[in-house]
Amino acid sequence: MSVRISRWLAEHWVLGVALLVLGYLFLPIGVVAGLSFNRPSSRLSYDFNEFTLDNWRNPCATSDMCDAVLRSVQIGFLATVVATVLGTLMAFALARHRFRGRSGLNVLIFLPMATPELVLGTSLLALFVSGGVPLGFWTIVIAHVMFCVSFVVVTVKARLSGMDGRLEEAAMDLYASEWQTFRRITLPLVLPGIVAAALLAFSLSFDDFIVTNFNSGTTVTFPMYVWGAAQRGIPPQVNVIGTAMFAVALLLVLATSLRGRRARRAAIAPAPRQVGGRP
Amino acid sequence: MSALAHAPTGSGQPASPPPAARSGRHRLLPYLLLLPGAAWLFLFFVVPLVQLAAASLYDPSGSLSTGYTLTWAVGNYPTALQAYWPQFGRSFLFAGIALVLALLMGYPLAYAIAQKAGRWKNLLLVCVIAPMFTSFLVRTLAWKTILSDNGWLVGLLRDVHLLGPDGRLLATPIAVVLGLTYNFLPFLVLPLYASLERLDHRLLEAASDLYASPLRTFRRVTLPLSMPGLIAGTLLFFIPATGDYINAELLGTPNEYMIGNVIDSAFLVRLDYPQGAALSFLLMSAILAVVFGYLRRAGTEEVL
Amino acid sequence: MARDTPAGDLRLANLTKTFGAFTAVDSLNLTIPQGSFFALLGASGCGKTTTLRMVAGLERPTSGQVLLGDRDIARLRPHKRPVNTVFQSYALFPHLDIFENVAFGPRRRGIRAVDEQVRQMLSLVQLDGYGRRRPAQLSGGQQQRVALARALINQPQVLLLDEPLGALDLKLRRQMQIELKRIQTEVGITFVHVTHDQEEAMTMADTVAVMNAGRIEQLGPPAEIYEFPATAFVANFLGQSNLIAGDVFGRSGSDLLVTAHGARFSVPAGRSRTDHGPVFVGVRPEKLHLADTAVQVPAGRQHLEGTVTDASYVGVSTQYLLRTGWGSELSVFVANSGAQQRFAVGDRAVAYWDPRHAFLLGRRADEEDRTIPVLDEPIGASS
Numbered sequence: 001m002s003v004r005i006s007r008w009l010a011e012h013w014v015l016g017v018a019l020l021v022l023g024y025l026f027l028p029i030g031v032v033a034g035l036s037f038n039r040p041s042s043r044l045s046y047d048f049n050e051f052t053l054d055n056w057r058n059p060c061a062t063s064d065m066c067d068a069v070l071r072s073v074q075i076g077f078l079a080t081v082v083a084t085v086l087g088t089l090m091a092f093a094l095a096r097h098r099f100r101g102r103s104g105l106n107v108l109i110f111l112p113m114a115t116p117e118l119v120l121g122t123s124l125l126a127l128f129v130s131g132g133v134p135l136g137f138w139t140i141v142i143a144h145v146m147f148c149v150s151f152v153v154v155t156v157k158a159r160l161s162g163m164d165g166r167l168e169e170a171a172m173d174l175y176a177s178e179w180q181t182f183r184r185i186t187l188p189l190v191l192p193g194i195v196a197a198a199l200l201a202f203s204l205s206f207d208d209f210i211v212t213n214f215n216s217g218t219t220v221t222f223p224m225y226v227w228g229a230a231q232r233g234i235p236p237q238v239n240v241i242g243t244a245m246f247a248v249a250l251l252l253v254l255a256t257s258l259r260g261r262r263a264r265r266a267a268i269a270p271a272p273r274q275v276g277g278r279p
Numbered sequence: 280m281s282a283l284a285h286a287p288t289g290s291g292q293p294a295s296p297p298p299a300a301r302s303g304r305h306r307l308l309p310y311l312l313l314l315p316g317a318a319w320l321f322l323f324f325v326v327p328l329v330q331l332a333a334a335s336l337y338d339p340s341g342s343l344s345t346g347y348t349l350t351w352a353v354g355n356y357p358t359a360l361q362a363y364w365p366q367f368g369r370s371f372l373f374a375g376i377a378l379v380l381a382l383l384m385g386y387p388l389a390y391a392i393a394q395k396a397g398r399w400k401n402l403l404l405v406c407v408i409a410p411m412f413t414s415f416l417v418r419t420l421a422w423k424t425i426l427s428d429n430g431w432l433v434g435l436l437r438d439v440h441l442l443g444p445d446g447r448l449l450a451t452p453i454a455v456v457l458g459l460t461y462n463f464l465p466f467l468v469l470p471l472y473a474s475l476e477r478l479d480h481r482l483l484e485a486a487s488d489l490y491a492s493p494l495r496t497f498r499r500v501t502l503p504l505s506m507p508g509l510i511a512g513t514l515l516f517f518i519p520a521t522g523d524y525i526n527a528e529l530l531g532t533p534n535e536y537m538i539g540n541v542i543d544s545a546f547l548v549r550l551d552y553p554q555g556a557a558l559s560f561l562l563m564s565a566i567l568a569v570v571f572g573y574l575r576r577a578g579t580e581e582v583l
Numbered sequence: 584m585a586r587d588t589p590a591g592d593l594r595l596a597n598l599t600k601t602f603g604a605f606t607a608v609d610s611l612n613l614t615i616p617q618g619s620f621f622a623l624l625g626a627s628g629c630g631k632t633t634t635l636r637m638v639a640g641l642e643r644p645t646s647g648q649v650l651l652g653d654r655d656i657a658r659l660r661p662h663k664r665p666v667n668t669v670f671q672s673y674a675l676f677p678h679l680d681i682f683e684n685v686a687f688g689p690r691r692r693g694i695r696a697v698d699e700q701v702r703q704m705l706s707l708v709q710l711d712g713y714g715r716r717r718p719a720q721l722s723g724g725q726q727q728r729v730a731l732a733r734a735l736i737n738q739p740q741v742l743l744l745d746e747p748l749g750a751l752d753l754k755l756r757r758q759m760q761i762e763l764k765r766i767q768t769e770v771g772i773t774f775v776h777v778t779h780d781q782e783e784a785m786t787m788a789d790t791v792a793v794m795n796a797g798r799i800e801q802l803g804p805p806a807e808i809y810e811f812p813a814t815a816f817v818a819n820f821l822g823q824s825n826l827i828a829g830d831v832f833g834r835s836g837s838d839l840l841v842t843a844h845g846a847r848f849s850v851p852a853g854r855s856r857t858d859h860g861p862v863f864v865g866v867r868p869e870k871l872h873l874a875d876t877a878v879q880v881p882a883g884r885q886h887l888e889g890t891v892t893d894a895s896y897v898g899v900s901t902q903y904l905l906r907t908g909w910g911s912e913l914s915v916f917v918a919n920s921g922a923q924q925r926f927a928v929g930d931r932a933v934a935y936w937d938p939r940h941a942f943l944l945g946r947r948a949d950e951e952d953r954t955i956p957v958l959d960e961p962i963g964a965s966s
Contacts, residue, residue: 014387014395017384017388028425029410029413089315093310097308108321108325114514114570115518116519116566118539118559118562119562122331122546123324123330126331127330145323209415210522210539223415226420230416230529241414242413245414246409
């Protein structure tokens with residue numbers, strides 16, 4: 001009997017540890033979600049006091065927070081568009097062309113990801129100050145594009161090099177010109193990679209604090225707002241935003257994976273022999 | 280995830296032919312594609328680093344209002360180091376301890392998802408990434424709630440006498456290390472998962488078939504084969520953890536301050552740019568030294 | 584495009600392709616008659632796929648011409664050539680359904696009303712009603728047929744097939760071989776088929792070219808190549824041969840006389856690739872008969888005596904290895920027709936053959952017997 005228990009433990013302890021670690025990862029999320037329904041007893045209190053839906057009904061009760069969220073969305077959107085375009089072009093060059101200076105370029109793309117954010121932030125600040133560039137909305141966008149580009153390149157390049165080169169050859173063989181091949185075959189097939197890269201860029205930009213902190217001047221993004229509020233007392237609406245972001249992102253991910261699963265299930269379904277599908 | 284494994288081809292041609300030699304008019308194309316992105320990185324990554332290097336050598340007696348002059352004041356470095364070596368040491372110490380903790384938690388997690396989860400694999404993977412959907416700062420503030428003196432965790436630990444009656448977690452090194460571990464754990468798990476996922480389960484069966492104990496199988500087969508992911512994950516964890524100052528600020532006290540806090544205040548509070556720049560450079564060089572030393576020992580350059 | 588050019592034979596003239604120092608295709612000359620089913624057969628890396636890719640326009644020839652009729656298409660871009668390809672891994676567009684995959688070519692050529700044509704094509708490959716499915720939802724054999732329909736709908740002058748059946752299992756492969764042959768007869772387009780599978784080539788093609796190291800070793804109808812190979816490579820690449828090393832020492836009437844390992848053989852001059860010097864006497868294993876040493880060998884047959892060292896029963900036949908007096912092992916395939924005597928390992932036996940079934944090949948002086956297949960040499964169906 002005990003042999004069986006110890007065997008079972010030997011087989012499954014890894015899974016048990018994994019679930020515990022996942023619990024650790026989700027613990028603060030639970031706290032955030034809980035506090036989003038809290039009516040705090042005082043400004044500086046983080047303890048659960050009383051259940052309320054007020055924070056969800058009135059997320060913009062503290063209006064400067066919603067301004068900050070909006071500004072983060074704007075910055076995130078701009079930085080994402082620019083970084084995705086620049087990064088995708090670079091990924092195509094790296095995956096599809098031979099040129100001189102490839103290794104140097106790879107280093108240039110890799111280094112920003114390996115450099116501590118702190119250094120990225122301070123060095124840009126040094127540049128902007130010495131160049132007399134006023135800090136604010138646009139310096140934040142510039143900074144965000146800079147640290148997002150590398151991640152876009154890596155993501156899109158992975159998708160491109162995972163693509164079967166024969167598909168493009170097949171298109172050319174079937175009378176598609178180079179432009180048509182790109183539009184009809186390459187682009188649609190790489191698109192999921194580009195979308196993933198864009199989502200990654202947006203989330204990096206939206207959540208960035210360190211680089212932004214050095215280059216924002218008086219402009220307040222959502223993380224900057226939270227940072228500032230942490231000294232004065234956090235309004236519970238911050239937890240509403242945190243929970244909502246989590247829920248939206250989770251729904252997005254689950255929806256896409258569910259779609260993928262349905263497509264896979266359809267693939268297993270029996271073939272319609274001579275029926276259906278014909279007008 | 281992407282199981283685009285090319286079936287071995289019958290003929291001797293490479294599975295996916297190299298980019299065909301294009302005609303002359305395409306020779307410029309790669310450069311045109313690269314130009315905007317590379318220019319951006321050059322202007323806003325390389326040039327700023329040079330500027331930062333210059334700033335670290337400014338005359339320390341200058342100020343933002345009076346202006347700085349480049350006097351090659353190399354002395355900024357020893358001065359800064361002398362003043363802030365405890366914070367420096369703490370950065371590496373805290374990040375190092377957090378890394379060990381994260382490995383102890385992250386390896387079983389990545390292994391379980393890659394090899395044991397079966398059809399739950401994708402869901403569990405989403406669970407690893409999901410916490411990152413909530414803002415970094417908001418999560419860290421949640422830890423502040425969890426670790427607070429009148430929270431249930433401290434109460435529990437006091438009840439089982441792991442903490443003294445007035446022992447606390449918040450505002451201690453433990454809280455900072457715990458926060459670091461928590462915030463960067465997914466960066467460690469994801470690459471580790473990617474390389475464990477590629478690990479062929481039959482190899483483990485073969486190893487145990489050849490009379491290897493589970494421990495030996497792990498040491499001789501699993502661990503070496505997961506090395507690329509382990510290295511990438513360790514770096515992705517260690518680099519941001521060392522440079523972080525949010526955890527120390529929100530979960531610690533000035534006694535737990537790391538070098539990031541000092542640099543932050545040098546630039547934004549004390550406005551001592553030469554010192555802030557010197558410290559930034561020291562941090563970057565120290566991290567690079569650790570990283571390259573580590574890569575050399577790990578004996579691989581295939582990180583990304 | 585340019586559908587009005589006079590259709591004609593596909594001719595490769597001095598076609599050469601080098602990759603750095605490596606010569607993949609070595610000044611190839613080849614004429615493929617219009618409407619024929621032509622197979623390029625060879626082992627991995629022999630240059631057959633490179634040849635095909637040059638015809639398709641996916642690889643630029645280093646030198647030489649690709650002529651279609653009398654038009655040189657070697658420097659046209661792939662989408663300007665009246666040539667289509669069925670790719671090895673099918674290369675179906677995963678994001679388009681079957682209908683759109685098949686309609687891809689016509690649409691690129693500006694044809695609007697493609698419905699009827701696509702329907703006919705899907706019907707030709709027996710995939711009616713599959714139009715709205717995605718490639719990933721089809722089995723390997725079905726995907727293969729979509730790839731075929733996608734190429735054929737363009738009515739190319741030449742259809743190129745790159746190992747088209749390589750990814751299918753044995754049974755499906757047999758079925759598709761017959762299917763492909765039927766479709767080729769039906770549409771009458773020139774098919775150029777690249778494969779490493781000798782059986783596939785022989786089943787389908789009118790003409791087979793055996794390629795080795797960038798050159799063509801032999802070209803002809805499958806039966807002719809099999810019965811009378813031109814080189815030792817062909818003799819053992821297409822099926823299996825017993826090649827006994829010997830030397831021509833004379834002539835008797837229309838026969839060449841050969842001495843090998845102290846024994847004397849004769850081979851009809853009409854079945855000889857050379858008439859002097861070092862040679863191989865070749866006999867296919869199934870052309871050998873096996874008899875008890877006590878039995879009189881029929882008149883006019885040549886024979887060798889030996890010891891059975893291996894007997895493998897494979898259903899339709901039993902395959903024996905017979906060790907000769909000088910140590911070589913001959914392969915002998917005996918059909919299991921029920922009439923034959925069985926031999927056990929260790930038995931003495933006589934192998935005999937009709938000299939008209941033997942063939943004579945040139946040999947380098949240092950080459951020895953080549954009987955049982957050598958491991959590091961590609962044989963038939965290995966990949």
